[in-house]
Amino acid sequence: MPGSRFYYEIRDxxxxxxxxxxxVFxxxxxxxxxxxxxxxxxxRSLPGRGKDKNKITARVRDGAGKLIFTATLSLDVEWND
Structure with a gap:
């Protein structure tokens, strides 16, 4: 059975x-x-970037363009002096 087509939008x-x-999924x-x-x-690439604030967001839309899913991953590094 064929699936449906989904589209990603990644903000890094x-x-x-x-x-x-x-x-197709x-x-x-x-x-x-x-x-x-x-x-x-x-x-996995975040530690090597040398930044203390990192955020990556993935959005998934269906074939009609409807947003069906959003996930955000963040890594915040705080230095304690």
Whole structure:
């Protein structure tokens, strides 16, 4: 059974990347799981950036453009002097 096409929008700091081709998933739950995995993979690069404030947001839209899911991952480092 074919699935539905879902589209990602990733904001990494001030950079916005939109997926215009989309990906096919069985349902919105599968698209959500993939987006969360993508965020966790992107999080691996955060420590090497040298910034104390980091935030990555993934938004998933369905084929009609309706926003179905948003997840935000943040890493805030505080120095204790």
């Amino acid at each position: 700091g001030g950079i916005l990347a939109r997926d215009d081709e989309g990906q 069985a349902d919105g739950k599968a698209a959500r799981e993939d987006a969360v995995m993508l965020l966790t993979e992107m999080a």
